[in-house]
Structures are given as structure tokens and as C-alpha cells.
Amino acid sequence: MVAVRSGSGETRRLPGVEGVWVFVAADMVFFALLFVSFMLGRQEATAVFEASRQTLDVNFGGINTLILLTSSWCVVLAVEAVKRNALDQVPRLIAGAFLLGVAFMVSKALEYGGKIKAGISMLSNDFYMYYFTLTGIHLLHVFAGNILLIVLWNKARARQFSADRCVVLECGATYWHMVDLLWIVLFPLLYLLR
Template sequence: MNAITAVPDQAAPIAQRLPGDRDVWIFICAELLMFGAFFIAYIVNRASELAVFNDSQRTLDRTCGVINTLILISSSWAVVQALAAARSRRPQLISTYLGVAIALGVAFMLVKVFEYTAKFEAGLSMLTNTFYMFYFCLTMIHLMHVVAGTVILTVMWNKARAGGYDSGPLQGLETGASYWHMVDLLWIFLFALLYLLR
């Protein structure tokens, strides 16, 4: 039964169209523009207080940053696998991979909480200096996106478990996946700017 509906989907030139709801890309582009503004503000402020930024950056826990980067890249991979499973109509695997992506999203939050706690215990806050203001504000705003993305993944996971992607269009799944990749992409930029840029 599923094979009949799967044929046109597989035949569709997936690479030639925008995945997910076309209009959601307005939202994603707007999000990228917003973070673009954050990054420009960071670069501009950094240029005027280079020494403060470089000194403060040394106190960041780069290991946590690297772990979180790996976590998000892996979760993006899991989402790609979930979508691939849905496209090849292997419903069992969709929820498994989405579950992995959700677990990784939660792991990202835990690492972040650990990192923030260590900073607060060391007496650092967003009022310490301009670098820490950016560090806390940008990572917290990004963290809110991770939380929202994890909620979206959980909704999709629930739907997958109920068999919602066994047949029919996969637009919802593609839309959620696109959002999650955006969250991942933004973190890669944030990681490079906050932890690495010298």
C-alpha cells in the first residue's frame, strides 16, 4: 500500500525544490537576518574593545563549546536520517532518529546550563563586560531557539509514532528539519565568533 504512494515522492526532483513549506523560508531568512544583525553588532563592538574581548574569550570553556558543536551537528545528522527514513517509507526509523535528535537537543541544553553555572560561580555575568554581555545574550537567545526546535522535534516525534508520516506529504517534517538545521547553522557561527575568533 505504501509503495504506491512512495513512488511519486521518490521520483520528485527533491534537490530542485525548496524543502518544506515555501513560506516558512521567509521566517528562516528573517531569523538569519536577525542573527546577522547580532553578529555585526558583536564584530563592531569587538573592534573597539579588542583586548577585553580577547582576554575574556580565554576564560570561556572551549571544551563545552566543541562538545555542543558536535552535539548539534550530530542531531542535524539524525534529523537528516529521519527525513531519509520517511522518504524511503521506513516509518519505524523516523521516530528513532527523531528521538536521537531530541536527546541531543536536551544534551545541548544541559551542557549550556553546566557552562552558565560555572560562569556564574566564577562571578561572571552579562554585566561583567561587553564580551560577556554578548556571550550571555547571544547564547541565551540561541538557547531559546534550541528549546523551540526541540519542542518542534518532539511534536514531529509524536506524530511519527502515531504513524503520521507513514504515507502522504512530508512537508511538515521537512519544515521542522529546515528549522533545526538553521538552529545548528547559527550555533556554528556563534561558536566561531565567541569561542574561536581572535
């Protein structure tokens, strides 16, 4: 944990441990490089990218954004509940975040299923290559996050968190917010960018 003194004199603390921030920073750099690669590919074949983008269902993208934002919100509430020592609420909030994570995976499976039924795969063209790979790698992150949420849920039920013992929960929350943030960039990049 790193504590820093802000200008107003109050001590601010980096949530979780430094290592999880190393992971988050590196992971986001990887995604940033892929986003740049997508934009370069788009410049080379704007018409193909635009025509393919129009085949995506914006409703799926929008619903998925709402799902992940709500899930992230549940995790924020869980961390706050731990800090208020309202420990009864924590397992419920983490379970809510987990169920929403599962809902995201189901929604993604339906969306992929529709594309595959329509004869579209990641080999169809460069846009779909980025669409399937970027959202697929992101989905792997969601899957890993859901496993993490199960671990956190178990710890919360066993009352292993408290106001002065919540580093593990903060690490998990940091990761889950990163997953959310990546989707917030992915959604406009793939579904909305004209």
C-alpha cells in the same frame, strides 16, 4: 511547496513550505545584525574581548558543536527514512535528535553555571553581554526546537508521515538545521576568534 526545474531537467523542490523559509531568512538576518554588532564592539575593545574570550571553555563549545551536528544528522536520516518509507526508524531518529537537543541544553546550563559561580554575568563587560545574550537567544531557539521535535516524534509514532506527506517534517528539519547553522557561526565567533 515550490518546484523548480534544474539545468539537468530534474524537478527540484523547496523542502517544507515557503513560510518556514521566510521565518528562517528573517531570523538569520536578526542574528547576522547581532554578529555585525559583536564585531563592531570587538573592534572598539579588542583587549577586553580577547581577555574575556580566553576564559571560555573551548571544550564546551566543541562538544556542543558535535552535539548539534549529530542531532541535525539524526533529523536528516529521519527525513530520508520517511522518503524510503522506512517508517519504523523515524520515531527513533527523531527521539535521538531530541535527546541530543536536551544534552545541548544541559551542557549550556553547566557552562552558564560555571560562569555565574565565577562571578561573571552578562553585565560584567561587553564581551560577556554578547556571550550570554547571543548564546541565550540561541538556547531559546534550541528549546523551541526541542518542543517541535516532541511534536514531530508524536506524529511519527502515529504514522502521520509518508514519502508523499512529509512537509511538516521538512519544516521542522529546516528549522533545526538553522539552529545548528547559527551555532556553527556562534562557536568560532565567541570561542575561537582571536
